[in-house]
Amino acid sequence: MFKRYLTSAALVALASAAGLSAAHADDASGWNFDGVPSWSNAATGDSFTFRGRIYLDAANIDFDRAGVTTTFNDSEIRTGRLGITGQFAHVGYVAEFDLINNQVRAKDVALTFHATGFDVLVGNMKTPNSLEEQTSSRYITFMERGTGTELFGLDRRVGVAIAHHGDNYTFKAGAYGGVTGDLSQSFSTDDSSAFAARITYLPVHTDNLLVHLGASVRQMDYGNAGTRVRARPRTHSTDRIVTADFRPGRPLGEADSSTLIGLEAAAISGPFHAHAEYMTMELNGPTGNPRINSAFLNLGYFLTGETRSYSTSGGSFSRTHPTTPVSEGGMGAIELAARYDYSDLNDVAAGELTTWTLGANWYVEDHFRVMANYVTGELAVPGGPNTSVSGPQVRVQWDF
Incomplete structure (x- = not known):
């Protein structure tokens, strides 16, 4: 390996x-x-660009469950993605696919129709939830996103959405069908569906300070399959640390649908940035309609003086450019970061999951980054054995 x-x-x-x-x-x-x-053709506006990314990860994580320690010491191609993007006849397009683990999985595969004052998007795309999820993995601060994005299954679905933005706000809403699987096996989707919407606002946007506020909602119908609420401890190399099973015939009961509400806030001031989110999801179907809560707080600081980039049209973070990349004789950009992440699953008898992540990022070039994280965390289940994790992980990331 x-x-x-x-x-x-x-x-x-x-x-x-x-x-x-x-x-x-x-x-x-x-x-x-x-x-x-x-x-590109300047006269017609037509264009296309090849795009892709590859993330190479390595980790050495101790996973202790009920006094039995398993060490996950491995490396993997975390992401291997290729695609194209551009515009033809004033219609935007993107088609991007993950090509790892002997599978072909659709990522962003969509058309964007530009109308007066708004856009219409059709295809396979993310539901509009969470600043962390709407920010590309190329630009997130840590190797893995906050727990809530995985716990609540924020994902891409086939659907239709409308989007609108101004100088200091964005709005996006859509209706979505199922999730695609391995396209080398089948082009079908599952029978779940969702409605989702997100709004963001910048109450402060000056040369010295940017403040972002946002909220989103998702109404999910699970079809006949129910769902599982599960997550890893902010590292992809280990087993899942928490699982609550709401599929048909399981002791917790079958989930028919769910309602997710998310709140988000962020601030950027010079080399400092902060980002916090809270998400809560109520499951409909199991006895008592249990509720699960998750929240995190990220703090980051660029030692080399850069400022984290933000996209006003997307209401999300974007690419941070090193002031002096290595190819120009500089040292690139260096960022230190920390995250506290907490999830409450007591309503489904799965306990409380707390993780801490320390990170250091080296932006060698605009499109090349090296990331190092140290993760430590614990799942505390009332009346049951605790599970703890700790260890370092690194990523070499290149995109184009």
């Missing part, structure tokens, strides 16, 4: 070198090779 990790890292380096050496090969024809081939 470690040999595969090193081989993949070498391939990433070679691909980066090939892209850089091909830069500006044929600008006059409408082609551009600035790291990756792209094409």
